[in-house]
Amino acid sequence: MIPSATGKILWVDLSTASFTEEIIPDQVYRQVLSGIGLAAWLLYRSIPPAADPLGAENVLGFVSGLLTGTKSTFSGRWMAVGKSPLTGTWGEANCGGTLAEAIKRCGYDGIFFKGISPHPIALKVTPAGPQLLDASALWRLDTLQTEAALQELGGSGSQAACIGPAAEKRSLIAGINNDGGRMAARSGLGAVMGAKRLKGIVLNGNTQVHAIDPTETQRLTQSVRRWVEFPDLLPSGALFKLGGSLMRLLPFQPAMDGLLYKMILKKWGTSGMNQFGLETGDAPVQNWRGSRADFNLRQSAPLNPDHIRRQENSKYHCAGCELGCGGIIPGKTGQPHAHKPEFETVIGWSSLLMNNDLELVYTIQDRLNRAGVDSISAAGTVAFAFECFENGSLTLKDTGGLALRWGNPDAILGLVEKMIAREGIGDLLADGSRKAAERIGRGSQAFAMHAAGQELPMHDGRNDPGFALHAAVEAAPGRHTSGSQLYYELYQLWRQIPGLPRPRRLYSKASKYKHPKDKACAAAASSSFVQVLNGAGLCLFGAFLGVHRLPVFAWLNAATGWQLSPQDYLHIGRRILTIKQAFNARQGVPLQHTIPPRALGLPPQKRGANRGRSIDLEPQVRAYWECLGWDARSGQPTSQTWQKLGLDILLPD
Numbered sequence: 001m002i003p004s005a006t007g008k009i010l011w012v013d014l015s016t017a018s019f020t021e022e023i024i025p026d027q028v029y030r031q032v033l034s035g036i037g038l039a040a041w042l043l044y045r046s047i048p049p050a051a052d053p054l055g056a057e058n059v060l061g062f063v064s065g066l067l068t069g070t071k072s073t074f075s076g077r078w079m080a081v082g083k084s085p086l087t088g089t090w091g092e093a094n095c096g097g098t099l100a101e102a103i104k105r106c107g108y109d110g111i112f113f114k115g116i117s118p119h120p121i122a123l124k125v126t127p128a129g130p131q132l133l134d135a136s137a138l139w140r141l142d143t144l145q146t147e148a149a150l151q152e153l154g155g156s157g158s159q160a161a162c163i164g165p166a167a168e169k170r171s172l173i174a175g176i177n178n179d180g181g182r183m184a185a186r187s188g189l190g191a192v193m194g195a196k197r198l199k200g201i202v203l204n205g206n207t208q209v210h211a212i213d214p215t216e217t218q219r220l221t222q223s224v225r226r227w228v229e230f231p232d233l234l235p236s237g238a239l240f241k242l243g244g245s246l247m248r249l250l251p252f253q254p255a256m257d258g259l260l261y262k263m264i265l266k267k268w269g270t271s272g273m274n275q276f277g278l279e280t281g282d283a284p285v286q287n288w289r290g291s292r293a294d295f296n297l298r299q300s301a302p303l304n305p306d307h308i309r310r311q312e313n314s315k316y317h318c319a320g321c322e323l324g325c326g327g328i329i330p331g332k333t334g335q336p337h338a339h340k341p342e343f344e345t346v347i348g349w350s351s352l353l354m355n356n357d358l359e360l361v362y363t364i365q366d367r368l369n370r371a372g373v374d375s376i377s378a379a380g381t382v383a384f385a386f387e388c389f390e391n392g393s394l395t396l397k398d399t400g401g402l403a404l405r406w407g408n409p410d411a412i413l414g415l416v417e418k419m420i421a422r423e424g425i426g427d428l429l430a431d432g433s434r435k436a437a438e439r440i441g442r443g444s445q446a447f448a449m450h451a452a453g454q455e456l457p458m459h460d461g462r463n464d465p466g467f468a469l470h471a472a473v474e475a476a477p478g479r480h481t482s483g484s485q486l487y488y489e490l491y492q493l494w495r496q497i498p499g500l501p502r503p504r505r506l507y508s509k510a511s512k513y514k515h516p517k518d519k520a521c522a523a524a525a526s527s528s529f530v531q532v533l534n535g536a537g538l539c540l541f542g543a544f545l546g547v548h549r550l551p552v553f554a555w556l557n558a559a560t561g562w563q564l565s566p567q568d569y570l571h572i573g574r575r576i577l578t579i580k581q582a583f584n585a586r587q588g589v590p591l592q593h594t595i596p597p598r599a600l601g602l603p604p605q606k607r608g609a610n611r612g613r614s615i616d617l618e619p620q621v622r623a624y625w626e627c628l629g630w631d632a633r634s635g636q637p638t639s640q641t642w643q644k645l646g647l648d649i650l651l652p653d
């Protein structure tokens, strides 16, 4: 028995209102860890081919990580998993907050739902066992109201996750909320929960897990604390716009180090990168067709992270995290407090729409959080609608009189309200830009910036081609949380894993678009590493410190008693990736997700930081598949690789 795992999961069949506990053999943890790996193993087994994501046969899971509860810092991330109704592929969404430890305290490493309840329902788990509660009275409440009501039902110390009205209406860009506005937002898994009529879960257990070697875990955590507490050397947020402008002008750039990121995250959170991203070409402008030449330093001035920081009443830490990149600010829609917006939200609701009213960004974030809508997908879909309006694919008649002109705050907010309510044009947009474009037609597909239906995140592949590659090849398409060339520099995997390419300390920007094989193998290593992080329940931002500072592998050994090498762990990550890829293959979806030509610089932009840049993705995709031992032409895991990874034994059918 591995003491950092509970050794079992809970199955809830909502059609029959029944529960089953499944014991997980130690060998499974050894092969795929817990968290995302355990979920991949279970979903591959349990979801039949061509399953309807909103049907009874889809499985929705909530998982914690193998390190959660062991006092390894950064280990409080939980994940929602299922077949995505937005993309039809493997779906996952990663979230901070408090739920990961709460799952484990209930004595489970994960809770999985199948079937469909005939009426609104909520799951309550206490030391007395699991129980399904009638949630009819909670239906139509927003996420803040629902979470508060669930916590009252769960009693003192309980933690809850829930959906809002958007997921009840099966908006395919709906997420799952916890902790007053943290959201497992991507892949549309809120809609799966809504389709199952599962309004929420509330957890209040008392099981304790621990590392097999708590002294070593404590020692390793102390060593990380040193880096987390490393003095802040950055006096002002204004520095970033200057740094970004300088970086834009130089023909070369330095390999980045995570200590700098740590300082930014601790002081400003991800929004520290707002203006830097705009200046360097990382942050997209005007539905990806513009540049910093259209949204210049004067226009981006309100996004200076110091402005957001001044709003903060307190710092926010996910459970067990000592860095605390979040912040609590005054609520804008009636509630006393709200989470401050992340970089993705700020960019999505500012430069992507040519808006520089930060108050509007706060208001929209609150509205979306309360309704339970993914901020990235909603912003991408609104930007799509604006460009449709500009080009005549949508008219005033279609929009119910809203003039969708870039930067118009009333139009932006009005459209958001309609999407949340699924009213008029909002009903068309509530399922994301791909579905909307299919229904609108009239050439609108060219303005829908998505990968397999999921709106692209706010990191431009023309500036860092790694973002485009990962968005195209990950089992959950259109994500930014797995890899990029920048992330590879930050992880510093080559320090512990022989044979991986080491970036030069200073390199020409032109080199980012060359050497597809090297770049693809680095990307494959990054993807594999992130599966290990997500199996452990660790935060990506912690991993930005680099593996020489964040002892991911040593923590796992101290927790489990295994004596595995970093290479062994990367092998486990590759196994998890391969199961997810096989899941997609079995669902019959394309294994390469098409990235819109505009986001690849086809044709290249004529001005701005990404001027003249384009990406030839095909050779990189093939090399990425090859590095993972998958067929280079189809992306299918080969039977040889399946066997080499021991998957013929782990998943015998």
Ligand code: SF4
Pocket (backbone or CB within 6 Å): 074, 076, 096, 097, 316, 317, 318, 321, 322, 323, 324, 325, 326, 539, 540, 541, 542
């Ligand atoms: S770094 Fe930020 S997102 Fe990550 S665990 Fe800490 S508070 Fe949460």
